[in-house]
Amino acid sequence: MTAPVAPGPRGVPLLGNAPDLQRNMYGAMARDFRRYGDVVRYRLGPRVVHLLSHPDLAQQVLVKGAAQHPKIPSGDGLGLLLGRGLVTNDDHPSWLRQRRMMQPVFHRQGLAGLAGEMTAAGDRMLERWRVRYRPGDAVDVAGEMMRVTLDIISRTMFSVAVDEEAARIGTAVEEGTQFVSQRSRRALRLPLHWPLPGHAGFRAAKGTIDAHIAGIIRERRAAGPGRGDLLDLLMAAQDADTGERMTDRQLHDEVLTVIGAGHETTANALSWAWFLLAQHPQVLARLQAEVDGVLEDRDPTLADLGRLPYTAGVFQETLRLYPSAPMVSPRLVLEATILGGYAIPARSALLVSISNIHRHPDFWADPGTFDPGRWVPGGPAQEAQAQEVQKRHRLAFMPFGAGPRLCIGNNFALMEGPLLLAQMARAAEFRLLPGHSVQPEMAVTLRPRGGLPMTFWPRRGRA
Ligand code: HEM
Numbered sequence: 001m002t003a004p005v006a007p008g009p010r011g012v013p014l015l016g017n018a019p020d021l022q023r024n025m026y027g028a029m030a031r032d033f034r035r036y037g038d039v040v041r042y043r044l045g046p047r048v049v050h051l052l053s054h055p056d057l058a059q060q061v062l063v064k065g066a067a068q069h070p071k072i073p074s075g076d077g078l079g080l081l082l083g084r085g086l087v088t089n090d091d092h093p094s095w096l097r098q099r100r101m102m103q104p105v106f107h108r109q110g111l112a113g114l115a116g117e118m119t120a121a122g123d124r125m126l127e128r129w130r131v132r133y134r135p136g137d138a139v140d141v142a143g144e145m146m147r148v149t150l151d152i153i154s155r156t157m158f159s160v161a162v163d164e165e166a167a168r169i170g171t172a173v174e175e176g177t178q179f180v181s182q183r184s185r186r187a188l189r190l191p192l193h194w195p196l197p198g199h200a201g202f203r204a205a206k207g208t209i210d211a212h213i214a215g216i217i218r219e220r221r222a223a224g225p226g227r228g229d230l231l232d233l234l235m236a237a238q239d240a241d242t243g244e245r246m247t248d249r250q251l252h253d254e255v256l257t258v259i260g261a262g263h264e265t266t267a268n269a270l271s272w273a274w275f276l277l278a279q280h281p282q283v284l285a286r287l288q289a290e291v292d293g294v295l296e297d298r299d300p301t302l303a304d305l306g307r308l309p310y311t312a313g314v315f316q317e318t319l320r321l322y323p324s325a326p327m328v329s330p331r332l333v334l335e336a337t338i339l340g341g342y343a344i345p346a347r348s349a350l351l352v353s354i355s356n357i358h359r360h361p362d363f364w365a366d367p368g369t370f371d372p373g374r375w376v377p378g379g380p381a382q383e384a385q386a387q388e389v390q391k392r393h394r395l396a397f398m399p400f401g402a403g404p405r406l407c408i409g410n411n412f413a414l415m416e417g418p419l420l421l422a423q424m425a426r427a428a429e430f431r432l433l434p435g436h437s438v439q440p441e442m443a444v445t446l447r448p449r450g451g452l453p454m455t456f457w458p459r460r461g462r463a
Contacts, residue, residue, distance in 0.1 A: 006041040007039075008042055029053075029327070030356060030359075033353065041342075048345055048349070050339070055363065057340055058352045062331075062402040063402050068333075068334050069332060075088075102408060118152050123299065135456065141454045145266075145268070149416070156229070172205040173260050173264070177260070234246060269315065276321065276322075288459070295426055304422070305418055309376045312375065312418045316372070317372040322446055325401070326353065326354055332347070333345065428459055429457050
């Protein structure tokens with residue numbers, strides 16, 4: 001194979017690029033894409049890693065070549081937190097069995113019945129705001145979004161109401177995620193049982209989460225099925241060959257995975273939406289005009305979503321600029337290959353950068369501009385949009401990944417996000433806190449570092 005080695009930053013002896021990526025992975029990915037192009041070579045200690053930032057490469061790795069590029073076992077990374085649930089399961093037969101069992105709950109038709117639960121959670125949040133905040137009060141928008149999406153995922157998937165204890169679970173999941181994300185970027189990982197401060201914090205967070213989930217499973221075992229939710233389905237599922245049911249350990253990992261993967265992602269997208277709306281008053285005004293016109297004084301329903309195209313556009317455009325999962329999990333190269341014209345050695349790792357693809361100048365006009373109008377058919381810029389859509393690649397927008405490991409919750413999120421956004425935009429708006437600088441940080445998901453403090457402004461006394 002005579003293909004050249006891909007370009008990339010030099011790095012330091014032994015550790016290679018690990019210190020740089022550890023400091024600010026998200027910023028480094030964007031910088032190196034601009035500097036070196038669609039394929040960037042890194043070295044993390046002894047391991048070679050390539051960053052891929054073109055939709056054709058995403059297609060080659062995640063769709064066409066999915067079997068040659070399995071997920072890298074993450075037992076010492078995200079797997080420490082999530083165990084062997086759907087996200088971290090790298091054993092193909094057992095992943096496939098679990099995926100087939102869980103899929104029915106996530107079909108679009110099945111999800112339709114959940115819209116009411118989603119807006120009910122939105123109402124509880126608006127009521128909390130009404131009681132708790134006065135106009136101009138500082139609010140951590142990121143915390144509020146985490147809370148409402150945790151409420152939604154717990155009730156819709158496991159029929160568990162979110163109380164104060166469950167809110168602590170949200171914090172524990174966040175702490176755990178932060179720890180494993182930092183750990184996975186280290187060239188050298190020390191054993192978890194070593195008594196280091198970070199390790200103790202992680203063990204405590206994991207203990208809180210495990211106890212909570214064990215409680216959910218115990219209660220359901222005692223109460224028996226009948227709720228028709230994801231937990232019922234997982235408990236009833238039987239292996240076609242052996243007739244065996246899932247163990248408590250497997251159930252535990254799937255419950256935790258759905259809580260982990262299914263609330264922080266949508267919460268981050270909604271936080272970034274408020275961040276962007278606060279900087280684009282015309283977009284906010286158009287969003288408000290749409291929700292006021294369609295909804296008047298009621299909550300949105302599923303049937304309204306088709307009549308709220310700009311609201312959906314705001315959510316999509318936010319996911320384009322700030323994708324909650326800025327890259328897919330690392331994939332392994334089983335056999336040496338060529339990608340984008342460069343030699344890729346066997347046993348190396350691949351990172352597909354969703355955030356770089358979403359800003360790729362070959363597929364997006366003004367890639368850095370927040371313009372929800374790109375997603376709305378019709379309107380004054382129709383022709384320009386039509387051209388843009390035409391030249392767009394199928395995977396130029398891929399916030400939910402691609403191929404067999406595509407996000408199982410994509411339809412759920414595309415329903416939840418716009419419904420909550422419409423509900424919130426009808427009732428209130430948020431403004432940036434003067435002098436506070438908002439920095440994106442990648443801790444598995446992309447979130448505002450240290451939360452998102454904003455001021456709260458109810459609209460016409462509605463919140
Ligand atoms: C805006 C919201 C969301 C975004 C941006 C997002 C993004 C993603 C991405 C990019 C992947 C693929 C990762 C890879 O290939 O390495 C993924 C997988 C997954 N997501 Fe989501 N997700 C979102 C919401 C949700 C929700 C609401 C749920 C559950 C209710 C969920 C559950 C999962 C699961 C279980 C997987 C693993 C699927 C598998 O490997 O079979 N996600 N998500």
